[in-house]
Amino acid sequence: SAVISQKPSRDICQRGTSLTIQCQVDSQVTMMFWYRQQPGQSLTLIATANQGSEATYESGFVIDKFPISRPNLTFSTLTVSNLSPEDSSIYLCSVYSGMNTEAFFGQGTRLTVV
Amino acid sequence: GQQVMQIPQYQHVQEGEDFTTYCNSSTTLSNIQWYKQRPGGHPVFLIQLVKSGEVKKQKRLTFQFGEAKKNSSLHITATQTTDVGTYFCAGYSGAGSYQLTFGKGTKLSVIP
Numbered sequence: 001s002a003v004i005s006q007k008p009s010r011d012i013c014q015r016g017t018s019l020t021i022q023c024q025v026d027s028q029v030t031m032m033f034w035y036r037q038q039p040g041q042s043l044t045l046i047a048t049a050n051q052g053s054e055a056t057y058e059s060g061f062v063i064d065k066f067p068i069s070r071p072n073l074t075f076s077t078l079t080v081s082n083l084s085p086e087d088s089s090i091y092l093c094s095v096y097s098g099m100n101t102e103a104f105f106g107q108g109t110r111l112t113v114v
Numbered sequence: 115g116q117q118v119m120q121i122p123q124y125q126h127v128q129e130g131e132d133f134t135t136y137c138n139s140s141t142t143l144s145n146i147q148w149y150k151q152r153p154g155g156h157p158v159f160l161i162q163l164v165k166s167g168e169v170k171k172q173k174r175l176t177f178q179f180g181e182a183k184k185n186s187s188l189h190i191t192a193t194q195t196t197d198v199g200t201y202f203c204a205g206y207s208g209a210g211s212y213q214l215t216f217g218k219g220t221k222l223s224v225i226p
Binding site: 031040041042043045048092096101102103104105106107108 | 147149155156157158159162202204212213214216217218219221
């Protein structure tokens with residue numbers, strides 16, 4: 001199993017600003033993932049954070065809006081930049097312990113943009 | 115790309131009634147996973163099914179994986195208020211695939 005510490009747990013931000021979310025895992029993992037969950041909706045994969053290389057983004061998500069860092073095998077950050085009210089959502093980091101295995105999630109960051 | 119459909123979107127049941135949520139994939143899955151998300155919480159892994167036709171039980175929860183490995187169901191017998199939450203199915207599209215695709219979830223409300 002993996003224990004993930006994600007912070008902040010919530011934030012209220014002004015439009016046009018940025019928020020950086022941190023995710024710390026208690027063990028080394030090859031892949032970390034960032035999801036967005038809009039209110040009452042399912043989880044949508046934003047990107048895969050790769051250690052030592054650029055993140056891989058899903059369709060509809062771009063690096064300029066969602067820059068990701070992955071400096072080592074236990075840590076990643078997701079920045080949501082140039083915030084607009086449409087970015088209000090829950091952001092979750094996740095890790096898998098291996099191929100075709102269960103996913104572990106951080107506690108989530110509830111972002112409200114005003 | 116792979117799509118995972120889940121129905122119903124919402125279900126309100128009286129405590130003690132049974133509940134079932136269904137999951138269908140547009141492609142054959144290497145496995146299917148189920149997660150539960152309590153209100154205000156994050157998704158928590160419940161179970162993984164791998165084999166065609168597999169059935170697994172966890173106390174009052176019964177999970178099934180279809181013979182064609184494209185559909186699955188979660189059945190809860192005699193629901194309790196602790197069952198409240200959203201249940202998601204998720205699948206990997208093939209061996210070696212690292213991307214989980216989540217269904218839209220079924221939000222279960224239990225009326226005491």
